[in-house]
């Protein structure tokens with residue numbers, strides 16, 4: 001049995017970063033930027049007004065001064081003649097500041113007198129001009145790798161990129177194993193259950209930016225498992241679920257041996273999730289998850305998520321651990337790292353669920369955190385600071 005940390009390092013050693021592809025900007029939400037993007041323009045590309053008002057020269061701006069309004073500068077329709085000190089140009093937010101002007105007096109601060117304006121007694125002394133390049137200027141760089149979110153996409157669009165280079169989505173093939181399993185929507189026999197794990201794991205992979213394919217359910221015999229493993233060809237990573245322990249019908253070890261697995265590890269000192277297995281079949285990484293629904297998902301958060309990120313060229317690191325006080329005492333822990341289903345309360349404290357059965361999906365769904373108890377941790381009183389990961 002190896003530690004969670006060692007298992008993750010071994011998984012990273014199996015991970016290959018996916019190639020780069022160029023895609024339309026509209027399709028890049030959640031994708032990972034593969035190469036830095038450097039601005040070739042300034043934004044704004046000209047000095048522009050931050051308010052609706054009048055562009056003037058502030059040289060002898062004072063209460064009562066009158067300016068002759070000689071034209072208008074609207075967004076997309078500049079006023080292109082230089083103005084002198086007694087002249088003003090009606091201006092709107094985002095419009096170009098005319099040459100000769102260096103100040104925008106906001107419309108509330110003047111009296112409009114037909115052809116001219118007069119400055120009121122109280123007026124805002126800020127210039128309300130956005131200088132050329134004050135947002136970003138030529139050379140400004142969006143660094144890679146980066147998971148692209150709405151805010152990044154706005155910036156990249158403003159930099160005038162229509163297509164960008166991203167990492168290809170890792171192709172994940174997911175195999176459920178078990179004679180007792182049917183897919184959601186089918187009619188299970190009285191001794192059957194739904195292959196729910198495949199759907200949770202597929203969703204978790206896709207949430208990380210992968211492309212997941214759920215293969216047909218493998219029956220509990222070597223022939224069936226080996227056949228379905230063959231269907232996974234072309235995947236960047238294979239994930240099997242169930243059949244990972246040492247029972248009579250736990251055949252993942254034997255089936256993967258038969259198809260020539262180069263095993264990296266089997267069994268991790270964690271709870272739930274001990275019978276985790278990983279290796280390579282013909283250079284394709286394969287991970288064998290335990291079948292218990294909570295165990296599979298916990299291994300997903302702890303191992304699959306960082307693995308997906310590694311394959312997308314992101315930093316190779318474990319799922320971030322945060323700290324919060326635990327609202328209840330907890331007993332001492334055994335030799336395996338324990339991931340306890342918990343709720344992070346609105347007061348900032350973690351409340352572990354009373355029942356930690358690794359088959360209880362509804363309880364996992366009600367949780368929003370996994371409180372981590374290190375191997376051999378001593379019993380703790382309420383309010384002790386504990387590590388957790390968000391789920």
Ligand code: AMP
Nearest residue numbers: 176195196197198241242243244291292
């Ligand atoms: P196993 O490791 O195959 O013995 O599975 C352990 C437990 O998880 C058993 O109760 C299985 O019925 C259940 N199980 C296995 N695979 C799945 C799956 N894909 N979805 C939901 N439950 C599963």
Ligand code: MG
Nearest residue numbers: 177178242243
């Ligand atoms: Mg099974």
